[in-house]
Amino acid sequence: MSYRLLKHKGYDESLDRLPQSIRHKAAWAQVLLGMRGRTPSVKGTRGLNARWRRTPVQGNHYYMWWIPRSEGVVAGPASDGPETNTILIHSVRHHDETDEPIDAGSLADYEEISLSTLDPRYKEQFDLSRHVNSDQMALAAIKGLPGSGKTVSLLYLVKDLAQRPDLRKILYVTYSSRLKRAAREFLLAQDNAVSQAVTIRTLGEIEHDLTGLSSAGEPFGELRDFARFVELQTAATLGPWKKHPQALYTEIRAHLLGKTFPPGFSLPDHRLADLLHANGERQIEAYAAARDLDLPAATLVVNFAERLHGGRFFQDQRAAQRAIELLHKGRLPGWLAELDALVVDEVQDLTLVQIALLGELVRARLRRRPDAPFVLTVAGDESQIVQPSGFDWGVTKELLGEQLGIWPEEFEFYYQRRSPRNLGQLIDNSWRFYRHVPKTHRPKARRQALEYGEDATSGDGYGRILICPPAPFSSPARPDDPWPLLLAELADKPGRVLIDLTERVRPMLSGALASARDEVVFLAREIKGLERATVLIHGLNQSYERALRLCDSHEEGNIPRFEARRLFDEMRVALSRSTEKIVLLEPADAPVLAELAVAELSGVGALTWEALLDTLQTEEMSELEVIEGYLDEVDDLLEREMWTPARRRNRRAYDLAVQLGDLALQREAQEQYIRSYLIEADALLHQDEWPQAYERNREAAALAASFGDPFVQDEVQEQIEAISSVINGYVRSQL
Numbered sequence: 001m002s003y004r005l006l007k008h009k010g011y012d013e014s015l016d017r018l019p020q021s022i023r024h025k026a027a028w029a030q031v032l033l034g035m036r037g038r039t040p041s042v043k044g045t046r047g048l049n050a051r052w053r054r055t056p057v058q059g060n061h062y063y064m065w066w067i068p069r070s071e072g073v074v075a076g077p078a079s080d081g082p083e084t085n086t087i088l089i090h091s092v093r094h095h096d097e098t099d100e101p102i103d104a105g106s107l108a109d110y111e112e113i114s115l116s117t118l119d120p121r122y123k124e125q126f127d128l129s130r131h132v133n134s135d136q137m138a139l140a141a142i143k144g145l146p147g148s149g150k151t152v153s154l155l156y157l158v159k160d161l162a163q164r165p166d167l168r169k170i171l172y173v174t175y176s177s178r179l180k181r182a183a184r185e186f187l188l189a190q191d192n193a194v195s196q197a198v199t200i201r202t203l204g205e206i207e208h209d210l211t212g213l214s215s216a217g218e219p220f221g222e223l224r225d226f227a228r229f230v231e232l233q234t235a236a237t238l239g240p241w242k243k244h245p246q247a248l249y250t251e252i253r254a255h256l257l258g259k260t261f262p263p264g265f266s267l268p269d270h271r272l273a274d275l276l277h278a279n280g281e282r283q284i285e286a287y288a289a290a291r292d293l294d295l296p297a298a299t300l301v302v303n304f305a306e307r308l309h310g311g312r313f314f315q316d317q318r319a320a321q322r323a324i325e326l327l328h329k330g331r332l333p334g335w336l337a338e339l340d341a342l343v344v345d346e347v348q349d350l351t352l353v354q355i356a357l358l359g360e361l362v363r364a365r366l367r368r369r370p371d372a373p374f375v376l377t378v379a380g381d382e383s384q385i386v387q388p389s390g391f392d393w394g395v396t397k398e399l400l401g402e403q404l405g406i407w408p409e410e411f412e413f414y415y416q417r418r419s420p421r422n423l424g425q426l427i428d429n430s431w432r433f434y435r436h437v438p439k440t441h442r443p444k445a446r447r448q449a450l451e452y453g454e455d456a457t458s459g460d461g462y463g464r465i466l467i468c469p470p471a472p473f474s475s476p477a478r479p480d481d482p483w484p485l486l487l488a489e490l491a492d493k494p495g496r497v498l499i500d501l502t503e504r505v506r507p508m509l510s511g512a513l514a515s516a517r518d519e520v521v522f523l524a525r526e527i528k529g530l531e532r533a534t535v536l537i538h539g540l541n542q543s544y545e546r547a548l549r550l551c552d553s554h555e556e557g558n559i560p561r562f563e564a565r566r567l568f569d570e571m572r573v574a575l576s577r578s579t580e581k582i583v584l585l586e587p588a589d590a591p592v593l594a595e596l597a598v599a600e601l602s603g604v605g606a607l608t609w610e611a612l613l614d615t616l617q618t619e620e621m622s623e624l625e626v627i628e629g630y631l632d633e634v635d636d637l638l639e640r641e642m643w644t645p646a647r648r649r650n651r652r653a654y655d656l657a658v659q660l661g662d663l664a665l666q667r668e669a670q671e672q673y674i675r676s677y678l679i680e681a682d683a684l685l686h687q688d689e690w691p692q693a694y695e696r697n698r699e700a701a702a703l704a705a706s707f708g709d710p711f712v713q714d715e716v717q718e719q720i721e722a723i724s725s726v727i728n729g730y731v732r733s734q735l
Helices: 021-035 123-132 149-162 176-188 193-199 203-211 223-231 235-243 245-259 270-275 279-291 294-308 317-329 334-338 351-369 393-403 420-434 484-490 511-520 540-552 560-575 593-596 609-618 623-639 642-660 665-684 691-706 710-734
Strands: 004-008 054-060 062-069 084-092 110-113 137-144 171-174 198-202 339-344 373-381 409-413 466-467 495-501 532-538 580-586 602-608
Touching: 004 021, 021 054, 021 062, 021 176, 110 484, 110 511, 123 149, 123 409, 137 149, 137 393, 149 171, 149 270, 149 339, 149 373, 171 176, 171 203, 171 334, 176 193, 176 198, 176 623, 176 665, 193 198, 198 511, 203 317, 203 351, 203 484, 203 623, 223 235, 235 245, 235 294, 245 279, 245 294, 245 317, 245 351, 245 560, 279 294, 279 609, 294 373, 294 623, 317 334, 317 351, 334 351, 339 560, 339 710, 351 373, 351 393, 373 393, 373 532, 373 691, 420 560, 420 593, 484 495, 484 511, 484 609, 495 511, 511 642, 532 560, 580 623, 623 642, 623 665, 665 691, 665 710, 691 710
Parallel strands: 004 084, 137 373, 137 409, 171 198, 171 339, 339 373, 466 580, 466 602, 495 532, 532 580
Antiparallel strands: 004 110, 054 062, 062 084
């Protein structure tokens, strides 16, 4: 469902003399309103301007004011139906004007704007699109740090490609179902011709299409089971690897199976020969040399990977290998013939064999229609890898270049478009972690210093960096202990999260304490790609000191340094998730603070545990802000397949919307509630649990019938047809 946008005739005048960055962010905020009916960050209002929403477009200084038509603040002729999907956009105002009465005017003062006319891109994003659209055969690589605008650039590139008459079908590939849904929302809000020209798939779905093999939705979905499996192994089986199950998982997935290609796979350039190894004893020496491992450690991990062959782990890697085999045998998918563009987001989450699969798809398409135009664009960030992929920009470009016969054109995005200035500097300083690992273990891309598009006096302002010594844990924990009180306070309002680098907070809190825990405690690998206004980080110094000890270890060969690199990656992800305030739960003299040069940054303060609780308790949010924030967080909980906490938070939002009498928010919450059952059904179907998927779809159908939105009912119907197809196939196989 997309939303109708009406803009006040005085809106453009309100932007006069404001920095260009505000115009870009306001345009993107309007795009989000047209897509979802809300923006990730929303401030409420009180007094005469109550009911109006404010979206920040420059720190806490400037806001874009908007309101659903259903709130009835604008006079005008009555519509034929409810105006819950019409949004009025009034102006951009300074924070000091918040309490000044807003002149809403009448409906005649507003004009409709189409999402197709909104374009929030910056110069470097336009440059990418112009280059890609100027060549018959274009291969582009976008490198950028978190918050530099890679995904927005790709979405608008896809839109531009869809409007080209010489291109038929465009495939947009991303890694997770959450990113797939976000891309789908964007395209459905565009013209029908655009959305019909683009197919959005996760890589797992493509692998399943080609091979019929299913796998965990994301690699870390199976990590917990893998760690338990490792615990059952003897020390003789795994040797030093047994102490580092996550490093072992990464090594097998990224550097063994992720670089194992099927027989017959060859490239004309032998510089990649050392990467194209296969499991087996005769390759162990080459593998050990490539990974700088001693032969016994290399033998242990190769043998263990062999034991896992055909098991339940690493199915996504085997699916990629099998898909390449089938493509080489001429088993091409029907949709490939019409494919004219492939756009890949978050390429750093893919292993080399998965990247090669995408290259083979393009190569097969070029052989079928060599004279037709084709575009391949990939985007990613080498310095923020938490998925176990072993990604390397240099190797990736070389692989794709050798497969396709042209060298990728590189575009680097340096500007920080998301975080306040000092938080961006903190992220940049965290690159220093990699000084402690050997050069062979560091990100291969050169360090990208963050830049800002505006002068320091007119930039995005500063966030807050707070240092708070952590309270001790009590065992067993009680509701009135310091940590349960903190988590309850975090869960009380949206926009807050605790990133636990120790991975010990959840196990310590169970039973009655689990609900708040499940809603606000994330691991670093779970928070990747998500944003929160307030981020608390627990265990940063502990991870830092552990990583340093591993770097200095003279035992177990290179394995400890593999683990250290993984820890540094996770720490950098944790530091990059805040949009307003970051709280480091560390003593003031923690060594990691000196490494990050925190004392040299602006906006740094210190507080006690009690003061932290007081700060959270006294943080003011209007009912509207709370509702909007809850709805935004529900999407993240659904992505983690935490169905019960997600629905619990959704119902809180719905109940508050009822109390507030806000029809637009009631409708939005109920639509999200219905879709939660559809998303769960999709997850169950992916796991081949079709009876349970059928039940969830029927629950969604009952809710959709009461809701009465034909678009939602169509989604329910499309899903039941897919489920029925699976059930019929199963029945036929049993006859």
